[in-house]
Amino acid sequence: MSELFPSHRIQILLPLPLSGVFDYLVSDDLDLMVGDFVKVPLSNREVQGVVWDVAPEDSDVPLEKLKYVIGKSELPPLPESLKIFIEWVAGYTLSPLGSVLKMALSVPARFDKPKTKTFYRISPTLPEKLSPARTRVAQAAQTDIPTDLPMSVKSWCEIANVGEGVVRGMIKAGQLIACQVSGEEAFLKPDIELQRATLSNDQKAAADHIILQQRSGTYKAILLEGVTGSGKTEVYFEAIAESLRSKTAQVLVLVPEISLTAQWLDRFKERFGTEPIIWHSEMTPAQRRRAWWATIRGEARVIVGARSALFLPLQDLKLIIVDEEHSTTFKQEDGVMYNGRDMAVVRAMQAHCPVVLASATPSLETLINAESGKYDWLYLGERHGPAELPEMSCINLKTHPLKPGTWISEPLYKALKNNYERGEQSLLYLNRRGYAPLTLCRSCGHRFECPHCSAWLVEHHKFNRLECHHCGFNQRKPESCPQCDAKDSLVAVGPGVERVAEEIKLLFPDARLAVMSSDEISSPTALKHMIERIENHEVDFIIGTQIVTKGYHFPMLTLVGVIDADLGMSGADPRAAERTWQQLEQVAGRAGRAEHAGRVIFQTYQPEHPVLQALVCGDKDQFLEKEAASREAQNLPPYGKLASIILSGPDKSKVLNASKALARLAPNRKEITVLGPVPAPLSYLRGNYRYRFLIKAKSKVNLQKEISVWLETLPSNRGVRIQIDIDPYSFY
Ligand code: ADP
Ligand code: ZN
Secondary structure (H helix, E strand, C coil): CCCCCCCCEEEEECCCCCCCCEEEECCCCCCCCCCCEEEEEECCEEEEEEEEECCCCCCCCCHHHCCECCEECCCCCCCHHHHHHHHHHHHHHCCCHHHHHHHHCCCCCCCCCCCEEEEEEECCCCCCCCCHHHHHHHHHHHHCCCCCCCECHHHHHHHHCCCHHHHHHHHHCCCEEEEEEECCCCCCCCCCCCCCCCCCHHHHHHHHHHHHHHHHCCCEEEEEEECCCCCHHHHHHHHHHHHHHCCCCEEEEECCCHHHCHHHHHHHHHHHCCCCEEECCCCCHHHHHHHHHHHHCCCCCEEEECHHHHHCCCCCEEEEEEECCCCHHHECCCCCCCEHHHHHHHHHHHHCCEEEEEECCCCHHHHHHHHCCCCEEEEECCCCCCCCCCEEEEEECCCCCCCCCCCCCHHHHHHHHHHHHCCCEEEEECCCCCCECEEEECCCCCECECCCCCCECEEEHHHCEEECCCCCCEEECCCECCCCCCECCEEEECCCHHHHHHHHHHHCCCCCEEEECCCCCCCHHHHHHHHHHHHCCCCCEEEECHHHHCCCCCCCEEEEEECCCCCCCCCCCCCHHHHHHHHHHHHHCCCCCCCCCCEEEEEECCCCCHHHHHHHCCCHHHHHHHHHHHHHHCCCCCCCEEEEEEEEECCHHHHHHHHHHHHHCCCCCCCEEEEEEEEEEEEEECCEEEEEEEEEECCCCCHHHHHHHHHHCCCCCCCCEEEEEECCCCCC
16 A cells, blocks of 8 residues: 555545545645544544545545545554455445444554553673572573563563562663663564474374465465364464464464453463463453554564454464354354454455364354365364263153253263262253243242343342343342232242252262353453363362353363253254254363263253254264255255344334335345344344344345345434344344
8 A cells, every 4th residue: 555645635434333435635744645544623523544545536525625634643554455354344244334444443542652661671791690580580581582572570570470579670780671662562472483282194284284375375265174172273373383484474363252262372372482462352451552553563473362353453464263163253243243254264365365264063154165165174083192072862851851940860960970979070061041041920920021121031049130131131039029929939940050050069969060151250360260170170060051162171071961952953043953063062072082081961852853863973964964955945044145134223113114114115036035024033122122124135146235225215214223234143
């Protein structure tokens, strides 16, 4: 982007929910290029924007109406590949360009000149004899950080594992030298020469293939499929190391939930000597600024983040890895609704680099692309080392009925007891937070429902509260029924993880328990602590929600019991079966990952269901083929295109009228089927009534164009919000 500005008029994109760019004037003494960060007046404010076009052609705003650009930032310009990506995402998701830019600029004070800070670097001439603590600092300077990199006092303390007094003492003695640094403290460089795993032949072949693609410097999507515990991480670590051999290459690793990756981060640190740069939405402004600056200046080499990391200003992107690519958490469900996995492929294509999609349970979308040869396909069929894949079986709850108010059948209890007596760990999986999903009154039948959503309130025993899992509304669990006043008449219906934990406590009074759900794990530290307890074998039973499916490696865990394997099989989601299979396969994959053999037991009322058959008989290929065939027959993704439109608002009749109006204008073409409007399954959410359309189209149809033309014909409807979701993943 090195065009010099030839005219007075330029166009600026502002990070506001608007589709268009704005015209401004530039005074002659300000040299502006496409991508430059600028400050401009807007109404009575000053806002930050990005130069989008320096030589706009057809603009009808007269020159004398335009305002002048106020100034230019010190930042390097927005990289061209990111600009192209922003435009592409806006077009694909039918979102305002400015909203997408906003995701790329989600850093406070990005415009301001960074403050100068005092950091310290090690003196080139140190005395021969140093105290042991000071020697540690000197050694750290030699081994842990690139030559001469200035660091804050705090960082020196952390790296050398010494107290602040030691560092201050060295500063006083001239052994650490002060220097003024503008901007943020740099990150440590990963070290590729550290000890590494010896790869198996299969792992090596897979790593070599990715490395070959990296060297060719072109786009290629690669599916890295490998059974749970096969060492996919080790494989792509080698690919990361390859990128780090170049001086400037940057690697982006996308993970489903960064807060759950403590074990992964430890492994990275072991391999590369330092943690990667982390990016997610819950960082403090200071952390964000530091990571963002390091990225745009090209210092950040390996960034691991949530889907939003795709919008970081990477200067020399050379490799993208999407770990657990099947995960639906890559889909953003509000604002700009995009699928991080799919957009990662687009980003790689635009940056001309390979993208690796790793999973033990790849999505059907990705598998079909691999089958057709569009993606390369690497496969690891065995677990690393002596570990074997676990043995899986079903308990038919029709023949082994549950006692009222209990959720663990006799055969599962026996298996748990055996395992416990052998001193091994067991995991009970139930993807339901809280104590019970429904509370009702025994005398009048009253059910506790959220006042703002069409959803039941979930009991949380620990706090004695009833809570809505959609909007967060909660109330104390009352002593008597609010409807009929009956005392002690409220009963819990169905289980959540808390209730299963209660049952385990009754069955095994001396056992040590850990409940892994987002309610119990309030912070990354709390999670780390829990993982350590499990790793150190201070826990006998783990009771967990889908959090436990996230790639954990617990060597002593040998038995997995799935409380309700039927949960999630039904519903409006066309991917329900695929997703249930993925979740169950992933949770099963936690068993027997080290030398002790693993076993998995599914409690179910329908052991003949194809998902369970696929798991128990190990015949996932046949299952996936059938899934694919049924999607193809229904023209559903990945064979056909799908979009949803949700209209919502606080006034039910307004929403309904707008929906009917939209239905009357629907495109009338053979290649497009419009279903709806119907009340959404969650027909009332956070105080808004919701109606939805599903739009199915043949794959050759330009669905974005059809939808935008269609929506343009709709007269404006105040008080009705219209949300378009291309490739929807949620169907509530
Ligand atoms: P996956 O991501 O495929 O489930 P991981 O990469 O987590 O598998 O590997 C499972 C376990 O095996 C981890 O503890 C990992 O450190 C170990 N492992 C995998 N490959 C190797 C190897 N080549 N050498 C040593 N350990 C390995
Ligand atoms: Zn609610």
